[in-house]
Structures are given as C-alpha cells and as structure tokens.
Amino acid sequence: MTPAELHFTEQHEWARVEGDVATVGISDYAQNALGDITFVELPIVGAELAKGDEACAIESAKAAASIYAPLSGKVTEVNEQIEDDPGLINTDAYAEGWIYKLRLADPSQVDSLMDAAKYEGFLAEQGDH
Amino acid sequence: MSSKTPLYERHLTLGGRVVDFAGWMLPVQYEGVLAEHKHCRTSAVVFDTSHMGQFLIRGPEAEKQIMRVGTQDARAMAPGDCRYGFLLNPDAGVIDDTILMRLGADSFLLVVNAATAAGDFHWISEHLDGDAGITNRLSEGWGKIDLQGPLSARVLQPMLNINLTVMDYYTAARGECCGRSCIIARTGYTGELGYEIMAPAADLQLIFDELLGRAEVKPAGLGARDSLRLEMGYPLYGHEHSVDNNPIEAGMGGFIRPEGDFIGSRAIDSLTEAPGPNTLIAFRAESRRRTNPGDEILWDGRPVGLVTSGAFSPSLEVSIGLGYVRSELNEPGRQLLVRTARCELPVIVEKKPLYRNGTCRTKQPL
Numbered sequence: 481m482t483p484a485e486l487h488f489t490e491q492h493e494w495a496r497v498e499g500d501v502a503t504v505g506i507s508d509y510a511q512n513a514l515g516d517i518t519f520v521e522l523p524i525v526g527a528e529l530a531k532g533d534e535a536c537a538i539e540s541a542k543a544a545a546s547i548y549a550p551l552s553g554k555v556t557e558v559n560e561q562i563e564d565d566p567g568l569i570n571t572d573a574y575a576e577g578w579i580y581k582l583r584l585a586d587p588s589q590v591d592s593l594m595d596a597a598k599y600e601g602f603l604a605e606q607g608d609h
Numbered sequence: 610m611s612s613k614t615p616l617y618e619r620h621l622t623l624g625g626r627v628v629d630f631a632g633w634m635l636p637v638q639y640e641g642v643l644a645e646h647k648h649c650r651t652s653a654v655v656f657d658t659s660h661m662g663q664f665l666i667r668g669p670e671a672e673k674q675i676m677r678v679g680t681q682d683a684r685a686m687a688p689g690d691c692r693y694g695f696l697l698n699p700d701a702g703v704i705d706d707t708i709l710m711r712l713g714a715d716s717f718l719l720v721v722n723a724a725t726a727a728g729d730f731h732w733i734s735e736h737l738d739g740d741a742g743i744t745n746r747l748s749e750g751w752g753k754i755d756l757q758g759p760l761s762a763r764v765l766q767p768m769l770n771i772n773l774t775v776m777d778y779y780t781a782a783r784g785e786c787c788g789r790s791c792i793i794a795r796t797g798y799t800g801e802l803g804y805e806i807m808a809p810a811a812d813l814q815l816i817f818d819e820l821l822g823r824a825e826v827k828p829a830g831l832g833a834r835d836s837l838r839l840e841m842g843y844p845l846y847g848h849e850h851s852v853d854n855n856p857i858e859a860g861m862g863g864f865i866r867p868e869g870d871f872i873g874s875r876a877i878d879s880l881t882e883a884p885g886p887n888t889l890i891a892f893r894a895e896s897r898r899r900t901n902p903g904d905e906i907l908w909d910g911r912p913v914g915l916v917t918s919g920a921f922s923p924s925l926e927v928s929i930g931l932g933y934v935r936s937e938l939n940e941p942g943r944q945l946l947v948r949t950a951r952c953e954l955p956v957i958v959e960k961k962p963l964y965r966n967g968t969c970r971t972k973q974p975l
Contacts, residue, residue, distance in 0.1 A: 518899070
C-alpha cells in the first residue's frame with residue numbers, strides 16, 4: 481500500500497529522493513484524516529527551507545494544517561495542478577498529489593526519516609491502520 | 610456524556626465520522642463533505658437531525674401563548690402552515706431561531722436548535738401564562754431526518770400517503786411514511802427541495818433504512834449541511850444569531866410580525882426606527898482560501914466588521930462567507946478585505962443567496 485521507495489516524517493510528509501532532488505507530499509493517512517482538501521497554499525519557488533520549517537498550508541472542508549519540510553533544501557518546483565484541483569491529494573496522495581520539489585542541501589539527511597515499513601509501523605503504534 | 614440519536618448505530622455502520630455536536634454524537638461526514646454536498650444539489654441525501662428540539666405546544670390558548678414568546682403570527686397560520694421566526698429576549702437579542710408548524714387549531718410544533726433547546730424549553734415554560742402546555746418530543750423518543758435534494762419528492766412519494774404534488778413549500782402535515790405515523794414538513798436548510806420527517810425512534814429507523822435503500826439517496830453529515838446552508842446565506846445560531854445580535858441587523862425584520870406584544874417587540878420597534886450600525890452581508894472571494902468566524906473585515910484600511918461564518922463553496926468553487934459590517938458597506942460589488950490567519954483576503958459583497966439554482970420552492974416537486 482505505502483510505496484516502498486518513499487521516506488516519511490512523523491508529521492506524515494513523504495519524500496521521494498532521486499539524487500539530490502526530493503519530491504514531497506503528504507501521506508494517504510494524512511489526506512484521509514484531513515478529509516476533502518479544498519485549498520493549498522503552495523510554497524514559493526526559490527524558498528530555502530530547513531528541515532522542520534513550515535513549507536506550506538492546506539485547508540480541508542473541516543480542518544487546516546501546516547505541512548513541514550521533511551529535508552533541508554531549496555524549492556525548485558511546485559505542483560500547480562493542485563491549486564485548481566486540490567482533491568488530487570485525496571485521490572492520489574503519492575503521485576499526482578505531489579506538492580513541491582526540493583534541491584537537497586544534504587541528501588544524506590534522508591537517513592533521519594522513516595522508510596515505508598517503519599512508517600507503517602509508526603501508524604500501527606498510533607492505533608490506526 | 611454525549612447523547613445518541615435513534616440512528617447512531619447506523620452512522621457507524623455507514624462509516625460515518627462521528628463527533629460531538631451540541632452534546633450529541635453525530636456524523637460530520639460519511640463519504641466526504643464535497644461528495645455529499647454535490648449529491649444534495651443533484652440527487653437526494655438524508656441528514657440525521659434528531660438532535661434538534663421539537664416542542665409540542667397544545668391547548669385552547671396555545672396560539673395566544675406562542676404569540677407572546679415568539680415572533681411568528683400564529684393567528685394568521687392555518688393548520689399545515691410553517692413559519693420561520695425567533696424567540697427574543699426583551700432587548701430583541703436572539704435566544705433562538707425557530708420554525709413554527711401549526712398542526713391544528715390548538716396544536717403547534719416548534720422546531721428549535723439543539724444547542725439552545727434546553728434553554729428554549731425552560732424560557733417558554735416560564736413564560737406560558739394560560740391554558741397551554743409544552744411537551745418535549747425528544748424526551749418521548751422522537752427524532753427527525755431531513756431528506757433534501759431535487760429528487761427527494763420522487764424518492765419519498767411511493768412511501769408516503771400524502772400527495773406531494775399539492776404540498777407547498779413551508780407546509781406540514783401528519784402522514785404515514787412506510788406505514789408509520791409521522792409529521793412531514795416541506796422545509797429544510799439546504800436550499801433544495803426537501804422534507805423533514807419527524808417520528809418516534811423505531812419508526813424513524815425504518816424510514817431512514819427505506820430511504821437509504823433507494824439508489825438515488827446517500828447519507829450526508831454536518832459538514833455538508835454547513836456548506837449547503839452557507840451557499841444559501843442561511844444563518845446558523847451561534848454564528849449569525851446570538852443574544853448579542855438582533856434580527857434587524859441580520860436583515861430578517863421581515864420575518865417578524867409588525868404588530869402585537871411579544872417579548873422583545875418594543876426593542877424591535879426601536880431598532881426598526883433606528884437600526885444599529887451593522888448589517889449582515891454575504892461575500893465571496895476569488896480564492897479558495899477560507900475565512901473563519903472572528904476574522905476581521907477591513908475597508909479602506911480600517912476594521913469595519915467581523916466574519917461570522919466562512920467555508921469553501923463546493924458549488925461555486927471559491928471561498929464564501931457571512932459577516933456583520935458597517936451598514937453603508939452593504940452594497941453588492943463592494944470590495945472588502947478579510948484578515949485571515951495567514952493573509953488579507955480580498956472579498957466582494959454579494960446578494961444572497963450565493964448559490965442561485967436551489968430547488969426548494971419548485972412548484973413541480975415530482
């Protein structure tokens with residue numbers, strides 16, 4: 481269920497790391513918890529983010545949440561499709577629902593994240609499936 | 610300790626996400642707020658509204674007593690008529706907004722909000738001063754469901770012994786649904802054609818199951834209920850109405866009977882002659898970004914009001930809301946700013962309803 485190549489934070493962000501570029505989104509667990517996503521305030525291209533910085537904001541029909549940078553880097557691209565169709569995050573959180581890309585300051589920082597199996601264990605511990 | 614409605618177990622079976630609302634366990638959504646909202650506007654949905662107060666007021670003086678505590682012109686109501694109105698305090702502060710239904714010469718049903726129901730019952734009981742009594746139907750095990758959507762009459766007709774073709778908007782009747790006695794009112798809170806069905810618990814459960822057995826019908830929760838009513842510009846108690854607000858500034862003086870002595874009538878007369886500084890407006894943004902209750906409204910750099918309700922509108926696909934602002938700014942097309950937590954959002958004043966294709970008043974329900 482959870483794509484094996486992704487890495488995760490405890491705040492339910494995922495990163496797909498390819499060389500020194502990471503694609504970032506929120507997990508299926510997170511989109512389900514938020515409910516129908518109605519608005520995404522995308523990060524600014526060119527912004528320098530440190531791991532743990534607030535990267536962007538998401539609103540759903542009944543909630544609002546901040547999304548944090550899983551790794552340090554510079555925002556190189558944002559998914560403009562989700563501005564008009566934020567529901568893509570709900571329907572396809574790991575592919576079409578990607579939010580932004582980072583050029584990583586330190587690719588080895590990915591070791592600080594959970595791999596897919598660890599994240600699933602983390603969710604199970606929280607009492608969720 | 611939260612209360613369960615007669616339909617609680619069904620909400621769980623249907624996958625509803627149940628939360629506490631006004632002391633009741635109710636679903637905020639099942640499939641999703643956006644899907645449920647859209648289904649209401651295009652087909653039919655059922656809401657569990659058993660948390661809402663239902664007061665039977667009966668006796669030879671029922672009409673007279675109701676006209677003392679409430680603003681509806683009960684004398685002008687024939688059996689079967691329904692009217693929207695208010696319970697006011699002496700300062701014309703809104704204790705609750707209500708729908709009054711006349712069931713007979715000496716018999717009325719008053720439907721009130723859940724959060725205020727206990728207070729309303731107490732208030733009315735204290736002020737009854739004549740040959741009329743009040744009963745709380747919920748303590749007798751009654752509940753309510755709202756069937757709403759353009760296909761609702763088509764779905765309901767085969768189950769009902771009342772001819773829906775001749776049931777006008779804002780009328781009510783005793784009837785038999787699925788062979789069970791109930792009260793049906795052609796009222797609702799979505800702007801779509803719809804019917805509120807009141808019945809004792811076991812009968813309500815049967816009716817709910819029958820309705821959901823129809824392919825056209827889906828269950829809908831509190832989330833969709835709020836986005837639907839907001840698209841219509843309908844007020845929500847605790848947001849647009851409160852004891853700190855009056856119906857005149859909410860733009861609802863037209864629902865109040867112009868003559869007679871009801872609690873708050875003198876204050877209403879004063880306010881009608883000399884209204885306060887603010888008016889309730891509806892607004893929309895160009896953005897999807899939501900505004901929230903309490904957000905400041907700005908014009909020309911100055912604070913001029915506050916948001917009372919805000920949400921994303923699934924039908925219009927932008928952010929919409931309601932709020933009180935200085936009355937001179939109540940002009941469709943006027944540009945204002947809302948100071949949200951993250952930015953200043955440009956909005957435009959609009960006439961209500963924001964959504965204009967609602968079917969609630971259709972003359973051809975079937």
